Amino acid sequence: MADVRSHLADVIDRARRDETPTIITRRGKQEAVVIDIHEYQRLRHIAEQVEESWLNQLADEAESEGTAGSVSLEEMAALLRAQQA
Structure with missing residues (x-):
């Protein structure tokens, strides 16, 4: 240092x-x-592309699974509240 x-x-x-x-x-x-700042910017760009690709893959997988077994946001909040009680 x-x-x-x-x-x-x-x-x-x-x-x-x-x-x-x-x-x-x-x-x-x-x-x-x-x-170097240019190397930093290059690495950030790559990281953002990888993250976007991963999120798109997750969205595609979720879409292909359909809605069977899914719960609404309100139902999930109620389940979490019930577990905390």
Whole structure:
């Protein structure tokens, strides 16, 4: 941590120029990573695409299962209240 503070500009330059990530540790435990902003944005885009694909798959599966055995939101709330009582 102290190393990063004293060399922050170098860490950022290395991430941007060399595309080299720097893992920051505190008391020997990995806490954070400094990466180039474009790499961060690329990774976020991939994560969002994967999440959207997964949600679409879940929706397709639910749709293919139909409504047999499903309960309304109100019925689910009543069941949860009954379990808490």
